[in-house]
Amino acid sequence: MSATDVSAFDTVRDHRVPLGILRDTVALARRGLIAYRRVPQLLVFSTIQPVIFVVMFRYVFGGAVAGSLPPGVDYVDYLMPGIFVQTAVFGAIAAAIGLASDMKSGLMERFHALPMSRAAVLTGRTTADLCRNAFVVVLMMVVGFLVGWRIHTNVWGLIAGGLLVLFFGYAMSWIFATLGLAVGDPETAQAAAFPVLAPLVFASSAFVPVETMPSWLQWFAEHQPVTANASAVRALTFGGPTAEWVIKALAWDIGIFIVFAIISVRLFKKAV
Amino acid sequence: MTNAIVVEDLRKRFDDVVALDGVDLEVEHGTVFGLLGPNGAGKTTAVRVLATVLPPDGGRAEVLGHDVVRDADRVRRRIGMAGQFAAVDPNLTGRENLEMVGVLSQLPRAAIVARAGELLERFQLSEAGDRPVRTYSGGMRRRLDIGASLVATPPVLFLDEPTTGLDLTSRNELWDMIRELVADGTTVLLTTQYLEEADQLASRIAVVDGGKVIANDTPTNLKAQLGSTVVEMTFADGAAAEHAATALAGTEATATDREGSDLRVSSDRGAKVLVEVLRRLDAAGIEPVTLAVREPSMDDVFLALTGRHVELGAEAGAA
Secondary structure, eight states, X not given: OOTTOGGGGGTSOOSSSHHHHHHHHHHHHHHHHHHHHHOHHHHHHHHHHHHHHHHIIIXXXXXXHHTTXXXXXXXXXXXXXXXXXXXXXXXXXXXXXXXXXXXXXXXHHHHXXXXXXXXXXXXXXXXXXXXXXXXXXXXXXXHHHHTTOOOXXXXXXXXXXXXXXXXXXXXXXXXXXXXXXXXXXXXXXXXXXXXXXXXXXXXXXXXXXXXXXXXXXXXXXHTSHHHHHHHHHXXXXXXXXXXXXXXXXXXXXXXXXXXXXXXXXXXXXXXO | OOEEEEEEEEEEEETTEEEEEEEEEEEETTOEEEEEOOTTSSHHHHHHHHTTSSOOSEEEEEETTEETTTTHHHHHTTEEEEOSSOOSOTTSXXXXXXXXXXXXXXXXXXXHHHHHHHHHHHTTOTTTTTSBGGGSOHHHHHHHHHHHHTTXXXXXXXXXXXXXXXXXXXXXXXXXXXXXXXXXXXXXXXXXXXXXXXXXXXXXXXXXXXXXXXXXXXXXXXXXXXXXXXXXXXXXXXXXXXXXXXHHTTSSOSEEEEETTXXXXXXXXXXXXXXXXXXXXXXXXXXXXXXXXXXXXXXXXXXXXXXXXXXXXXXXXTO
């Protein structure tokens, strides 16, 4: 087509149809995954940190926590579901840093000027993180087996637990996508992420039973998404009141996903 | 339709900063139009609005007859944009960057692969094409960035200060590339802080200041107002400079400007005015401390148009 043959430009494919959104999402998710392959440090840091947590909680704090667990419950069986959930939450920061970097580098501006799906910038980013999370969660399950974690339910419980962790991680990616777009600078995004993460992850049932916390903190710990998801994965792999926790966890995850997808898409339209 | 870009009374403000204060422009098909102005003049904002990145607060802008707000998608299918920063992914290779832009420009797969190879060759990146961009030099990144803006063969191209930070060789190469594109029928809107760049490339220049177009003319006419040669002198003190200014009154200078002990004389009569300046100073017995002859700069344009110098560091956040 010649540079002045104007009508030809509208006959090429449309990004507004569902298939077009998918194509743009895949292109951008691929970009995110290539980064993990080219910069192995990214993946190494996101796997070493949870391994350190496993070793630390299993062998350092494990003995102390064991006393607060019901008789017959091995701490490693309590701990590993918490580790999976914590890993998914920490991994979600990548969405904040990635989008903020794109804003700073000018790539976001390029995307805005392309005839592409607006949402794909966000779905591409979060899809890349979902793939990375799948890899890390499987790896952490292997690490878990190595330090003595055992499934007390069945293989379906394990699969359902794994999927729930991934869905939770995906929902959290949208919270951090919103944060990244709001601050627009990767260093600030990273600094701002920790105050969001720390209370969610540590004031939860991820590592210790909430009954051991002071009552004011217990109330928060009992009513937040990390506890709901960690307890659901625990029920799926260990046993216990499964349906109740899984429904609570799904309610949180779906709610977070919808609310933050809406907010982040709105922010994206204004973010340059 | 002879105009590729039409802008009428375009307005945009960021909180308390007015970035565009009623801009009118018309860019003819197949030409280079230069937006010349200092940092914070509103050049980048104008490009962002035209490239559908920012919505304007008021006024109207059309690219190839399509409104940048109502018909943003049609505009996006017809434009390429290269901003001030190399907007490429450092972790992807040069080829992968171009191919990603191809997919996002909704081009068919086969065309993307061919086009990426073609652009890598054209921008002398064939050898580096399969290396991650973070191993590229600044000049290579900038070339790739401009390559990325050309993936969809856009008939209208926006270049925002394309040569800022480039060495002389890369700059000249880029200028040649822009000339080639225009020879092929592309319309280019280019922003720059350098009068020389606008003069070299553009067939029309709009000088912007404080979100307003303060001059819009051909380079020849603009320079005729300025004089093509500037003689810059420094004297021992303000009195000597004043004395010299008096001595030089009535020469063929287009403009004479004294600021403290500095005096500058601009003329479109080149070397001849220099000879006359020297002769008159000698006759009056005044000796300048320094004397330099140079091409007019954007600062001279500003001085001629507004009576004031470009404010250094007047970088409005919204620039």
